[in-house]
Amino acid sequence: MTLAEKIIAKAAGLPSVQPGEVVTAQVDLAMIHDSGGPRRVEPILKRLGTGLWDKERVVLISDHYVGDPNEESHAILELTRQWALKNGVKFYDAQGICHVVLPQKGHLSPGMFVVGGDSHSPTGGAFGTYMFGIGATEMAGVLATGEIWIKVPETILIEWKGMLPPVVCAKDMMLFLCGKMGMDGARYQAVQYAGAAIGAMDMPERMTLSNMTAELGGQTGLIAPDSTTAEYITNAGGSPGRWQEWATASGAVVAEHHVFDATELAPQVAAPGSPANSAPVDTYKNQQVDVVYIGACTGAKYVDLKAAAAILKGQKLAAGVQILVAPATKEDQRKAAGDGTLKVFEEAGAKILPNACGICAGYGSARLGKDIRCISTTARNFKGRMGDASSEVWLASPYTAAASAITGYITDPRSYAGAS
């Protein structure tokens, strides 16, 4: 069986499963946040007249309305806190973006079957966890019953041979794949990433790959655990368990096998409208930018902040360019403050925003105004997503975003790589 099939079979209590089969799976963990969580599931649970199936298996994280300056948002956060207290679930209040907080706090292990109330939940796949996103009504069903139906997916294997060049990273890989395969390229099947370039990556970079499987239209984005995975989980206070068992068996049938050469990948930028509008950075190099946003679960973890700072260090921002930095979690911000990374941004005149989803999801006080052009380390650039419908979002890696802040137009970070 493939890794995906092994995990689903275990969750369904079956010796084996086949792609296309519909099975009922027992959920190991359910993650919810303040937007799709308590305010949406509580009325349904009330209507069903039932409580949580297992409060020990529910993690609540507030991240969407954190830092959003209006009364309705404050009320949503208050409701979230009250619900957490009343139900006795594990609760991380304003600690950062759920997809990063969950593994940072050691909640994910290889072989688990996990649902999240957010579309970027495939992030958990980086830990060899079958994790996928569902809507609030379906989440209420899971919270009430502990189970969910799933159509066993095919596996799409994406292999990256060789090593990435300097200042090219996971975000570039995913923008490239979106352009190559399209936003429905993965057909809601299970993607599995493999190859030397993946093996060499740290966990936060792998999380960016798995996360943006959502942009490829996959249900989850798995990476078989290795010693890097086990070490991260142990350091986070979790248990990697018998992680060696969670791999695609040799000879298991995959539906598609794509092979790419990491050594040849250039930094990628996606033009507004879709992550699939991606091309090598040179294609868009004359576009002026007004705002540089270093934020989100795929673009502001500690390693992302460090990447952007490596380019920015000792440089001045172009006149008229504003740089906004929203570290993904409190822990990432603490680390960045500890080693001088955050200081690089402060010296460049950056505005530091709360550890939250913020404008990536259209929330918060820093939303883009009319006709503003933003280069952003986030995962999505649909029309109006980060503010006014006339604003533009260009997606890029932290390296490329930082280089663009220095020149004021979209810039190949390799021209600053010497500085790093």
Place this chain on the structure above:
Amino acid sequence: MESLGNGRAWVFGDDIDTDVLAPGRFMHRPFDELAQNCLIDISPDFAKNVAPGDVLIAGRNFGVGSSREQAAQALKARGLAGVIATSFAGIFYRNAINLGLPIFVGDANEIKNNAKVGLDVDTACLSHEGGTVRLEKIPEYLLKIIHDGGLVPHLEERFANERAGR
């Protein structure tokens, strides 16, 4: 041939995303207000003029983006009889079923915007003046959830049966 009824077709292209279906800037507002702004950025008349029995027809990858089910809920609240697309984003598809919004994979792109249409959910047939488009049938167990009115009434029935020891 069955009667066309009073429904009209609203025709859209590929990759209609959840940010245009349920714009983030209205997400903290009461649901009615969010629903009134469904698709406002690409079709300002839609939410104002859509009527019960109307059908939305789209191309590839409808509902791509966020897991916010308000995207499907807003369409249902505006009275749509169903959504037809050549393909759907996975989470949107699950959300639509769970909210009781009939949802069909099929190619109805021969139908022009504002054409008269009638949708039969059980037989998965879409009638229009030029004929009938056969859509992919909704799998039986999902059709049951839609007929129950969505996952919540469906589970209510299950819990009631469990309590009654059935």
